[in-house]
Amino acid sequence: MKILATLQNNDIAPRFDLATEVLIAKVVRGKISGEPRTVLLPGPGSDALCSLIIKEEVSLVICGGIEEAHFQYLVWKKIEVIDRVIGPAPRAIELAIAKQLRPGGIVRTESTRRAQT
Numbered sequence: 001m002k003i004l005a006t007l008q009n010n011d012i013a014p015r016f017d018l019a020t021e022v023l024i025a026k027v028v029r030g031k032i033s034g035e036p037r038t039v040l041l042p043g044p045g046s047d048a049l050c051s052l053i054i055k056e057e058v059s060l061v062i063c064g065g066i067e068e069a070h071f072q073y074l075v076w077k078k079i080e081v082i083d084r085v086i087g088p089a090p091r092a093i094e095l096a097i098a099k100q101l102r103p104g105g106i107v108r109t110e111s112t113r114r115a116q117t
Contacts, residue, residue: 001026001060002024003024003060003062006089007038012088016070019063023037039052060081062085063083085106091107092107
């Protein structure tokens with residue numbers, strides 16, 4: 001299984017169509033296999049990003065806002081989409097692997113959670 005997260009710096013990009021890089025993690029038996037890789041896109045654009053997702057055989061996409069047409073296209077292609085996510089991409093991927101990430105989720109790091117308690 002592969003998980004793709006749209007990036008802006010180290011966080012989930014606020015909009016799918018404006019992402020210029022993505023983080024791709026391969027998951028084997030519930031754990032990340034190897035080092036996740038960052039892929040720089042030639043520019044922002046939903047169509048190019050959808051093509052990359054198909055080419056890479058991604059199973060799950062984590063993103064911020066996404067247009068309904070692209071959301072439906074990915075779902076039609078049997079790709080799970082968790083959208084409207086805010087926070088650091090590596091932690092979002094960890095939560096997705098643990099089945100704890102939901103659409104609209106606000107992801108916090110361990111240090112952020114400790115500071116709030």
